[in-house]
Amino acid sequence: MQDPCQAREVLGIVGDKWALLIVRMLKDGPRRFTELKRAIDGISQRMLTVTLRDLERDGILTRTVRNVMPPHVSYELTTTGQTLREATAPLLEWSITHLPHIDAARAAYDNR
Amino acid sequence: MQDPCQAREVLGIVGDKWALLIVRMLKDGPRRFTELKRAIDGISQRMLTVTLRDLERDGILTRTVRNVMPPHVSYELTTTGQTLREATAPLLEWSITHLPHIDAARAAYDNR
DNA sequence: GTGCCTCGGTACCCTGTGGTAACCGAGAAC
DNA sequence: GTTCTCGGTTACCACAGGGTACCGAGGCAC
Numbered sequence: 001m002q003d004p005c006q007a008r009e010v011l012g013i014v015g016d017k018w019a020l021l022i023v024r025m026l027k028d029g030p031r032r033f034t035e036l037k038r039a040i041d042g043i044s045q046r047m048l049t050v051t052l053r054d055l056e057r058d059g060i061l062t063r064t065v066r067n068v069m070p071p072h073v074s075y076e077l078t079t080t081g082q083t084l085r086e087a088t089a090p091l092l093e094w095s096i097t098h099l100p101h102i103d104a105a106r107a108a109y110d111n112r
Numbered sequence: 113m114q115d116p117c118q119a120r121e122v123l124g125i126v127g128d129k130w131a132l133l134i135v136r137m138l139k140d141g142p143r144r145f146t147e148l149k150r151a152i153d154g155i156s157q158r159m160l161t162v163t164l165r166d167l168e169r170d171g172i173l174t175r176t177v178r179n180v181m182p183p184h185v186s187y188e189l190t191t192t193g194q195t196l197r198e199a200t201a202p203l204l205e206w207s208i209t210h211l212p213h214i215d216a217a218r219a220a221y222d223n224r
Numbered sequence: 225g226t227g228c229c230t231c232g233g234t235a236c237c238c239t240g241t242g243g244t245a246a247c248c249g250a251g252a253a254c
Numbered sequence: 255g256t257t258c259t260c261g262g263t264t265a266c267c268a269c270a271g272g273g274t275a276c277c278g279a280g281g282c283a284c
Contacts (some may be wrong), residue, residue: 002239007132007133007136007204007207008129008133009207010204010206010207010211011127011129011132012199013126013129013214014203015123015127015129016123016127016271017123017127017271017272018121019239020119020123021119021120024119026260032231032232033231033232033233034231034232044271044273045232045233045234045274046233046234046271046272046273046274047271047272047273048232049232049233050271050272051232056221057217057218057221057222058187058214058217058218059213059216059217059218060214060223061132068280069230069231069279069280069281070229070230070231070232070279071230071231071232071233071279071280072231072232073231073232073233074196080210080213080214080217082208083206083210083275084206087202087203087205087206087217088202088203090198090199090200090201090202090203090242091122091126091199091200091202091203092119092122093199093201094122094195094196095119095121095122097280098192098195098196099121099122100193101171101192102125102170102171102211104171105169105170105171105192105274106169106170106171106209109168109169110169128241128242129242141237144256144260144261145260145261145262146259146260146261149261156242156243156244156245157244157262157263158242158243158244158262158263158264159242159243161261161262161263162242175266176259180251181249181250181251181259181260182250182251182252182258182259182260182261183249183259183260183261183262184248184260185261185262187259191279
């Protein structure tokens with residue numbers, strides 16, 4: 001079990017509830033904090049802040065502050081972030097094709 | 113934000129600490145409970161049980177009990193599970209190539 | 225000048241999740 | 255008869271994840 005240790009690490013990076021959603025939101029260029037908050041349904045201000053910080057720390061995205069009033073902070077994927085997004089694409093495709101099947105499996109399991 | 117809702121769901125399935133490790137362990141055929149427990153370093157008996165149940169519920173793997181003493185229970189990927197493993201392969205590859213870079217980014221960030 | 229708005233973020237508190245440890249049941253080995 | 259194995263279940267407990275409330279500084283209306 002050496003590779004799987006990396007699997008565990010990669011989940012530490014993208015495995016939380018919001019990271020992939022944020023990465024996905026940034027695929028078409030930089031976005032501002034409030035823009036992300038509005039677009040990602042259900043995320044709290046705190047969780048957006050925390051997740052963005054983590055992703056910045058991991059070098060997935062960059063945080064750019066323009067020191068004006070009201071504050072203007074924008075987030076943008078790094079090249080590493082771009083490759084990450086590409087790597088997660090198959091998983092997203094998988095989810096689109098298989099989620100109905102999984103919902104069915106769940107329903108069947110719960111009905112036993 | 114409709115696709116990302118699916119991203120959230122897929123994380124509900126494979127996004128926990130252990131699910132991907134288990135899926136990976138099963139790639140070469142069925143494994144027994146204790147075999148998995150020994151192979152996946154650090155997993156507790158409880159978490160192995162819980163995670164296996166969840167994956168079974170989602171139709172990712174099957175649980176087969178041979179009613180003998182001592183008990184013999186084996187787990188095997190379903191075809192859905194196989195496709196999931198294939199879909200996660202790029203992500204694992206990404207992690208192998210980028211984790212050093214990410215560790216470096218983290219260290220740099222923390223040293224500021 | 226005094227409310228009130230926006231943007232981005234922090235402080236605090238609570239809940240749920242995951243981990244540890246103990247126990248179980250039935251046969252088999254010694 | 256004691257102890258081991260396999261595959262769990264249950265009770266308990268700490269910690270992290272996540273929600274809510276608040277903040278600060280400028281702009282703008284009145």
